[in-house]
Amino acid sequence: MLAAARQTRPAERVPLAEALGRTLAEAVVSRDALPPFDNSSVDGFAVRTADFAGGTATLEVTGEVAAGGVPAEAVRPGTCLRIMTGAPLPDGADAVAPVEWTEAEGTRPEGNRVRIGGAPTPGQHVRRAGEDARPGEEMVAAGTVVGPPVIGMAAALGVPSLAVCVPPRVAVVATGDELVDAGATPGPGRIRDSNGPALAAQVLSAGGTVLGPWRARDEERDARAALEKALEADVLLVSGGVSVGDYDLVKGVLGGLGVAWQFWKVRQRPGKPLAFGRRGNTLVFGLPGNPVSSAVCFEQYVRPALAALLGRRAVLRPRRPAVLAEAVPKAAGLHHFVRGRFEYGGDGRLHVRPTGPQGSGLYSSMLRADGLIHLPEGMEHPEAGTPVEVEWLPA
Secondary structure, X not given: OHHHHOOOOOEEEEEHHHOOOOEEOOOEEOOOOEOOOOEEOOOEEEEOHHHXXXXXXXXXXXEEEOOOOOOOOOOOOOEXXXXXXXXXXXOOOOEEEEHHHEEEEEEEOOEEEEEEOOOOOXXXXXXXXXXXXXXXXXXXXXXXXXOHHHHHHHHHOOOOEEEEEOOOEEEEEEEOOOEEOOOOOOOOOOEEXXXXXXXXXXXXXXXXXXXXXXXXOOOHHHHHHHHHHXXXXXXXXXXXXXXXXXXXXXXXXXXXXXXXXXXXXXOEEOOOOOEEEEEOOEEEEEEOXXXXXXXXXXXXXXXXXXXXXXXXXXXXXXXXXXXXXXXXXXXXXXXXXXXXXXXXXXXXXXXXXXXXXXXXXOOHHHHOOOEEEEEOOOOOOOOOOOEEEEEEOOO
């Protein structure tokens, strides 16, 4: 599935104000040194460390250098310059004594004198030119998701826009005669469509753009019309209709539209009837109709596929070690994704427990979850204290 998702995506250039959350298509490379000049990291006095042979020194203050200014003179033996944070280090100085080390000794007509009670070492409190970035240095790799630090670094480097991957277009289709709009009052035997809006939100959170969400009835002609249009997307997500019931038409209809199915059914709970296929470069996911199954399958399969389509460096979400805070009913044979609450115990370990009943129709189990507890296929009747792996879900 991930191999099919690793495709070359088109790129576009956007201003920094529009780049948050996008994926870099090109590395950010420094053109200049950062900082561009040696400067002070504190408010204090630019000094010569050679003047501190006795451990302290009383020096004549001959001027001042403000941030954004240029030193008007060099530091000579027995003198210093008052300097502000970020101001260029004047010639002759090799360190900065913080103002907290100093005590004024009064004012003379020809200039101030200051007593510095400590001896700075060469380079102390000085930020050297290029210590943050050197010319030609790759600062941010392609495939990185743009966050505030990336934007801040790009701005500091004089990069006003970034080349980012064009988001994949993801069509969302919810199937079922029982579905009505969220704002409607369901009649007998009907329910509100939650999968369509929830999947659309998950797509946006994963970096894609949404086509739809649309709905298709459990009737072959209607399903074919909706799915044929949706196959124009880069990725098609269909919730429901992929199991073995008389009205589960999706696999057959999509097969008739040229989708080659790669697999169907996974030894997991929830989400066993998951299907994956492709038509050309379009990836097709048949997600279960139960809302929890749909949401969990998106996180485990669709989100990594979208990350691969975007060329992101991190595709799979990391898992962390934890221990069960209570026993969890489980038989061998299926990998369980248990919706859980996480907290650190007094032993420093992460303790996890289920959110409550784990039925695949109980969407509140997703709402209350910090993340997913992984109980592997071979695990049977795990008790409190059993080591497990967990992953946090996006907020």
